[in-house]
Amino acid sequence: MNIIVCIKQVPDTTEVRLNPETGTLIRDGVPSIINPDDKAGLEAALDMKDAHGAHITVITMGPPQADVALREALAMGADKAILLTDRAFAGADTLATSTTLAAAIRKLDYDLVIAGRQAIDGDTAQVGPQIADHLDLPQVSYVAGLEKKDNSVILKRQFEDSYHMIQVEMPCLITTLSEMNKPRYMRVGGIMDAYNEKVVEKWTLEDIEVDTTKIGLKGSPTKVKKSFTKGSKPAGEKHEVSPQEAGKLIALKLKEKYVI
C-alpha cells in the first residue's frame, strides 16, 4: 500500500506576538514546525504502516528550508521525501498550489493521499480538497479516525454537532484533524538515518508535467490586494491592586455597564 502525505512547514503561530507600539508582527525567533494537522496525518499513515505495512512518501511544496520538515518526517518513519521547489511555484494561492502538488502526485503510485485539514498560517483548508478534485479522487475531510478495511478505508468524519462513519474505496484523499492522534517523536536512530541514509528528492518544474499558466503567482486566480495588521487600539485602564480591591473594581465596572 502506498500512502502520500502532504505536509507544510509553517511558523509556529502560537509563538508570534504583535509589537503593541507599531502593530507589526514580531517574526524573529519564531520556530518553524510541521503543520499540526499534517503531522497528525503523517502519524495516521505511520500507524497504518505499523499495522498493515505501507510505503510512505511525504511531499511538500516550499522553499529549500522546508527540507528540515521533510527530514523530521523521515526521522519519524516516512520512507521517501519530495521537496517541490522552484521559483515558478512561488506566490501561489490555494488553487495554484493544489495544481502543482497534484501534478507531482500524478508521478507517484498511491492508494491513499493524506493532507492536514488546514495550515495554521493560512487556515484555508482548501488545498487538500482541491488536490482531490484535480486527481478526481473521492475526498473526506475533517477526519478524526482512520481504519483500513480490505481495499477501502473507514473514516470518522467530524462535523460541528455529529460525526459520520464513512467507507471510501481507495484510492482516495483524506484531510486529517490534529485531534485524531498524538504524533510520535523522532527516533534518535531515525534522525541519523534521515540525514545520513535517506534522501530528500528535489523536484523542480522540469520534473512534473503541469500547465504553467496555472501555477505560481501568475497562475493564481486570487490576488492579495493589500494586507494590514489591525493596529492596536489604545490600551485601557490597568490596575495593580490587592485581590480584594480588584474584585471590587471589576464589580463596580460591571455595574457601570449595567451587567448587574
Place this chain on the structure above:
Amino acid sequence: MNLKDYSGVTVFCEQRENVISNVSYELIGKGRRIADEIGVKVTAVLLGNNIESECDKLVHFGADEVIYVDDKALELYTTEAYTQALTTVLEETKPEIVLIGATSIGRDLGPRVSSRLNTGLTADCTSLEVGEEKELLMTRPAFGGNIMATIICPDHRPQMSTVRPGVMTMLEEDTSRDGSIRRVDVKFTDAISRVKILEVVKEEKVEANIIEANILVSGGRGVGSKENFDTLHDVADILGGTISASRAVIDSGWFDHSRQVGQTGTTVRPDVYMACGISGAIQHVAGMEESDYIIAINKDAEAPIFDIADFGVVGDVNKVLPHLIEELKTMIK
C-alpha cells in the same frame, strides 16, 4: 472568460436535517447588501431531500430567487453529490459572486467547487465589500489572526468566498417579500457512490453556544485546573453569562471544542468578555477583540491581553474572583 457573462450574487444555503443553518440567512443578508450595491439579484441555492417547503423562508430573509435541488442523494452531506449539484446550478446561472458558510461542510464543498469551476476561493472571510470596479473585496485573517488580508479575484468568475458564521447579520424576516422558486434536476454521475455513509452519530455533548452569549466569562491556562473553573461558573451564573475558554484549556481536555474562542475556535463579540488568566496570544485575540467591552484579569502585568483590554486588573484570577463574587452578591441583595 468574459467577465460580463457573469451576474448576480448566489448564496449556498446549508441545511442539516432539513433545518437551514443560521449562517445561510446571514449570508443572504450580506448578499442582499452587496447585490443592491452592484445592482443585481440574490439567488439562494438549497440542496437536500424533501426541502421544497423551506424555500419560502429564504425569500423572506432577502433572496430574490431560490433554486433548489431535491434528491435522495442530497439528504446527507457528501462532497461529490453536493459538488455536482452546486456546480450544475452555478454553470447554468453564472453568478459573479458565490458565498458559502465557512462551516465543516462549506469548507469541504467550497474548494472542490472552486477547483471544478477553475476559479479562486477565499477562505473564512470576516468582511466583504464592493470595490470601485464592482469587484468583491474579501478580507480575512491570516497568520493566526495577526494579519488581515484583502483578497480579490480579478480575472476569474465567479468570485467565491467562504464566510465565518456569526460575523454577518441577517435581515429581519419579512413574510410579505416575494421571490421566485425554481427546482433544478441534476443528473449525478457514478462518482457519487465512491463514498458510503455507514452511520450517523449525533453527539450527545451539550454544545455551548458561545456565539450567542452576551456575556462570556472566559478562562485560560492561568485558571490552573478544571476544578478552579467552578469559580468562573459562579461568576457566569451571577451575571447570566456563559463559560468559554482559550485553546490551552481546550487542549487540556477541560472543555470540548465548542467553547473555544479564537482563530481555530469560534469568533465571538459579546457585550462583555471577561478574560480570566488568559495571556492574550494572538490567535485568541483574533476571536474576541471585537467584543464591546473587555475585562482582563492576569497575574502577569506584561501579558498582551492588557493591550486590548478596556479594563484590566493585575492579579491571580483564583484570588480575585472570590472577592468579585462577594461584591456581586452584595450588589444584588
